[in-house]
Amino acid sequence: MVPLSYYVALSAILFALGALGVLTRRNTIIIFMSIELMLNSANLLFVAFARSFGDVSGQIFVFFVMAVAAAEVAVGLALIVAVFRNKHTINIDEVSGLKG
Amino acid sequence: METEVIVFLILAFVAIGSAIGMIINKNAVYSALFLILNFATVAIFYLMLGAPFIAMAQVTVYAGAIMVLFLFVIMLLGAEQLKKADKGEWQKPVAILFVVVLIVEAVYLIFGGGGDLLPMINEVSEVGDPISLATKLFKEYFLPFQVTAVLLLAAMVGAIVITKQDKKS
Amino acid sequence: MLLSEATTTGFDLFSLVPWIVFIPVIGLLVNLIFGRKWNERIIGIVASSAVALTFVVSVLQLIALQGNHHEAHVVPFVDWLSIGQFHLPWEFRVDTLSVTMMLVVSGVGTLIHIYATGYMWFDVRYKEDLKSYRRFFIYMNLFIAMMMILVSGNSYLMLFVGWEGVGLCSFLLIGFWFDRNPDTTFGDKNAFAGKKAFVANRVGDFGFLMAMFLTFWNFKTLSFTELFPDAVAHYSGDPALIWWITGFMLLGVAGKSAQIPLFVWLPDAMAGPTPVSALIHAATMVTAGVYLVTRSAPIFNAVEGVHIMVATVGAATALFAATIAVGQHDIKKVLAYSTVSQLGFMVAAVGMGAYVAGMFHLVTHAFFKALLFLGAGSVILAVERGHHPLIGGHEDEHEPHDDEDHHELFDPQDMRNMGGLRKRIPWTYWTYMMGTFALMGLPIFAGFWSKDEILLDAKLEYPVIYWVLVVAAFLTAFYMGRQVWLVFFGKPRHHASEVAKESPWSMLVPLLVLAFLSVFGGFMNWPFEGGHQFGHWLGYTIEKATGHALHVPAFDWGVAIPATLLALLAIGISWLIYGRNPLKTGQQDPLEKALGPIFKGMHNKWYVDEIYDFLILRPYQKLAKFFAETLDWNIWHDWFHEKGIRDNFQKFTRFLADPIDLGVIDRIANGLASTVKNSGEILSRLQTGFIRNYALSVFFGVVVILGYLIFR
Numbered sequence: 001m002v003p004l005s006y007y008v009a010l011s012a013i014l015f016a017l018g019a020l021g022v023l024t025r026r027n028t029i030i031i032f033m034s035i036e037l038m039l040n041s042a043n044l045l046f047v048a049f050a051r052s053f054g055d056v057s058g059q060i061f062v063f064f065v066m067a068v069a070a071a072e073v074a075v076g077l078a079l080i081v082a083v084f085r086n087k088h089t090i091n092i093d094e095v096s097g098l099k100g
Numbered sequence: 101m102e103t104e105v106i107v108f109l110i111l112a113f114v115a116i117g118s119a120i121g122m123i124i125n126k127n128a129v130y131s132a133l134f135l136i137l138n139f140a141t142v143a144i145f146y147l148m149l150g151a152p153f154i155a156m157a158q159v160t161v162y163a164g165a166i167m168v169l170f171l172f173v174i175m176l177l178g179a180e181q182l183k184k185a186d187k188g189e190w191q192k193p194v195a196i197l198f199v200v201v202l203i204v205e206a207v208y209l210i211f212g213g214g215g216d217l218l219p220m221i222n223e224v225s226e227v228g229d230p231i232s233l234a235t236k237l238f239k240e241y242f243l244p245f246q247v248t249a250v251l252l253l254a255a256m257v258g259a260i261v262i263t264k265q266d267k268k269s
Numbered sequence: 270m271l272l273s274e275a276t277t278t279g280f281d282l283f284s285l286v287p288w289i290v291f292i293p294v295i296g297l298l299v300n301l302i303f304g305r306k307w308n309e310r311i312i313g314i315v316a317s318s319a320v321a322l323t324f325v326v327s328v329l330q331l332i333a334l335q336g337n338h339h340e341a342h343v344v345p346f347v348d349w350l351s352i353g354q355f356h357l358p359w360e361f362r363v364d365t366l367s368v369t370m371m372l373v374v375s376g377v378g379t380l381i382h383i384y385a386t387g388y389m390w391f392d393v394r395y396k397e398d399l400k401s402y403r404r405f406f407i408y409m410n411l412f413i414a415m416m417m418i419l420v421s422g423n424s425y426l427m428l429f430v431g432w433e434g435v436g437l438c439s440f441l442l443i444g445f446w447f448d449r450n451p452d453t454t455f456g457d458k459n460a461f462a463g464k465k466a467f468v469a470n471r472v473g474d475f476g477f478l479m480a481m482f483l484t485f486w487n488f489k490t491l492s493f494t495e496l497f498p499d500a501v502a503h504y505s506g507d508p509a510l511i512w513w514i515t516g517f518m519l520l521g522v523a524g525k526s527a528q529i530p531l532f533v534w535l536p537d538a539m540a541g542p543t544p545v546s547a548l549i550h551a552a553t554m555v556t557a558g559v560y561l562v563t564r565s566a567p568i569f570n571a572v573e574g575v576h577i578m579v580a581t582v583g584a585a586t587a588l589f590a591a592t593i594a595v596g597q598h599d600i601k602k603v604l605a606y607s608t609v610s611q612l613g614f615m616v617a618a619v620g621m622g623a624y625v626a627g628m629f630h631l632v633t634h635a636f637f638k639a640l641l642f643l644g645a646g647s648v649i650l651a652v653e654r655g656h657h658p659l660i661g662g663h664e665d666e667h668e669p670h671d672d673e674d675h676h677e678l679f680d681p682q683d684m685r686n687m688g689g690l691r692k693r694i695p696w697t698y699w700t701y702m703m704g705t706f707a708l709m710g711l712p713i714f715a716g717f718w719s720k721d722e723i724l725l726d727a728k729l730e731y732p733v734i735y736w737v738l739v740v741a742a743f744l745t746a747f748y749m750g751r752q753v754w755l756v757f758f759g760k761p762r763h764h765a766s767e768v769a770k771e772s773p774w775s776m777l778v779p780l781l782v783l784a785f786l787s788v789f790g791g792f793m794n795w796p797f798e799g800g801h802q803f804g805h806w807l808g809y810t811i812e813k814a815t816g817h818a819l820h821v822p823a824f825d826w827g828v829a830i831p832a833t834l835l836a837l838l839a840i841g842i843s844w845l846i847y848g849r850n851p852l853k854t855g856q857q858d859p860l861e862k863a864l865g866p867i868f869k870g871m872h873n874k875w876y877v878d879e880i881y882d883f884l885i886l887r888p889y890q891k892l893a894k895f896f897a898e899t900l901d902w903n904i905w906h907d908w909f910h911e912k913g914i915r916d917n918f919q920k921f922t923r924f925l926a927d928p929i930d931l932g933v934i935d936r937i938a939n940g941l942a943s944t945v946k947n948s949g950e951i952l953s954r955l956q957t958g959f960i961r962n963y964a965l966s967v968f969f970g971v972v973v974i975l976g977y978l979i980f981r
Contacts, residue, residue: 001102001104001105002102002104002105002108002148005210005211006105006108006112007145007149008210009206009207009210009211010112010115010116010145012202012203012206012207012210013116013203013206014115014116014119014138016199016202016203016206017116017119017120017123017199018119019199019202019968020123020195020196020199021122021123022961022964023191023192023195023198023199023961023964023965023968024123024189024191024192024195024196025123026182026961027128027182029128029132029170029173029174029177030122030123030128030131031961032170033122033131033132033135033170034122034123036135036162036166037119037122037135037138040138040139040142040162043142043154043158044142044145044146047145047146047149047151047154048145048149050149050151051149051150051151056232056233056236057236057240059151059153059154059233060233060236060237060241062151062154062157063154063157063233063237064241064244064248066157066158066161066162067248067251067252068248068251069162069166070161070165070166070252070255071251071252071254071255071256072255073166073169073170074169074255074256074258074259075255075258075259075262077169077170077173077259078258078259078260078262078263079262080173080177081173081176081177081262081263082262082263084177085265090177090182091182092959092960092961093959093961095960096957096958096959096960097958098956098958099956099957099958099959191961191962191965194965195965195968198965198968198969198972199968201972201976202968202971202972202975205972205975205976205979206975208979209975209978209979
């Protein structure tokens, strides 16, 4: 039996790695993928706790998160496409018009 | 050490490795492939946690649909690689430092607090079978389910509108 | 019991009595609201008919009183004030005394209103101010209403309301031409005269008020019904109180009825239009004092010796004013001083306790003095029309004036500019003669009977006063003779008098009616057997109030014959001086030559105005100046306000403005603003536009929060 703590730790490490990707990479698509990774780590936590508490609600939330993630990916990739059309780049640092 | 734990550790190793691979790979296509691997391992975790439906959804929706979409966009834009940044990336070491600190903090919080590991409270593994999940989803969470449907529709329309090229301009 | 008796006769005439006040008020309101567009004829008709209707109501009151066996009747009207148990009602008192006054006021008032419709038509044209016609009749109607309140009130308070009201109207009408060119005859001295009348009356009103306060304090009521006869009759307190009350009341009488020492306003009051002089300053308002004394007879009877005080004042005034009248050149001034003198007769009479004689003289005087004033007005108007061709309407016989002549300083009231007018204005002349004879006291004329009765009472009780009054009567005959010779006989001494024009019928008819009354009015108190109707009539009221039977002395030839002879002698002397050798143009008054400084004194009113000016006005003005300049301006304004308050306030505000406001508050505000601005500039550098920088800071926050969870 794998202790719950292992899953939590794994989920934390995956989340941190996703965050690292967001913070270090300049490729918008990879940043986006890192966000997906962070969402997955959260999903893993949901399922692990659902298993731990014996309540299926956690899985249902995972289901919803997946649906929202799918929608997010659709819109987000559409945005990336739109930005690329205007800027001809997917480098996030070049999309920095909003500065003080 | 139990077999299950060994399997967990191996899979965890794979998951972490694939995640790192996704982050550090210069080529976006490789990154996407590493991420698919990661999703696959996570799907196996779901199976181990008694959530076969979610595991299947993970494989089909994430590893399947979403990642295909990613790859499709990468190919479409032809943006597998970026030029090197001209200015010094001061943020990278800072970010790594923060991430390490975060991981240390998390690990300390999870393992360092009481000494005892959190066990699985519920021993029954059939908690997440598709029937009970569907029953709950279509009874208790019916309204959010419908709202999700609307959300997806809106996202679809939004994606089409955003990407639609204005022929006049 | 009286009430039931009256009501059984059907309609209660007494209930009509409030209309004597409200009909004139309605008249003035109609003219005030609708009169702006109306022509003068309609305005005059409205005003005159309002007063005429008032006269009708007064006559109805007379009839009602006859039906009530002359018993006084009180008609409650409204509660003016109700304070707890204390009530101040407005009640109308209908008794023989008040009805007499009502009849005189409304009767003479009606005639004067009719006269004024004609007179003012010319006057407003002469003064070139046509709009004032309506204003004049509004004031006149208001006066009638106020006078009616005065005579019909059942308490001293309502009497006082009317008393003040007529004072106001007097002020308004004396200063009626207040805005005339100041360097002509109609100068701003008109306004000054109004002010003078008002101030002199204020002094008198102070006396009346004090008398009222004392009365109320001691008798707990001001109502005539409650005061007389019971409260005063059963009064047995200290005589000093009565002395104070009557003394103060006498001051009020002196103010309103122009007695020494407050008479000075009445001659100046002639600045008002002549109908005003006739109505207010001869026939009605100035007699209010006599009415007041008669009404208050029980109080004046309460203590021995009070009578002498009042009678002395009256007699002294009668003589004093008569001497001044001799030295006047202004036709109206002569009549004004004559009025003061005759009022002195009345006050002396009521002062002696001869209330009937005083009231009788009041009534006859109202007839003949109104007649004389109206006649004088007619004379003045005739001369004015002769002087002023535009309104005279006789260009054919009038030589055109050049501009200089037209604007010469011409006084149409100066008798030295008149002369020979009896041929030009015969109607005025004859009616004027009737009034003159009545005033002189020639037998069968009205003034003879009333003056004779006063002299008779004086002779019986106060011989000194009798002699004073005889001298005054002699002077009266003399100055009236002088006036008639100067005005109507001889040759015209000014071009205007040569072409003088007779007045219209609207003015002559009232003159004729008043002339008739001046001739035959005296018979209402026929002093022989079966006579004394007026005495009995008034007696119903006075006897009931005082609780004593009126003493009616029998006719005494020993009084009447010498008085008549003296009057004839005075006429003879005046003929010797003025009639035999008529005055020529520019010639000095022969009397002035003969009497020298005495005439000068008479002419200058014995310098009373100057004495008052020196004794009262100047010190008062100096005091006022002292208060104004030293106390108010120097101390209060300069020192206290300027230095004490303004300067300190400025210092304080400067302190608040400079160190506090600029130094502290503004600095805080500016500092806040610049701090926000600077910090905003600094913080804006954080907004790099690089999304990953933002993400890093968010992540930093996550790390810190987690660290906090660990180390807390």
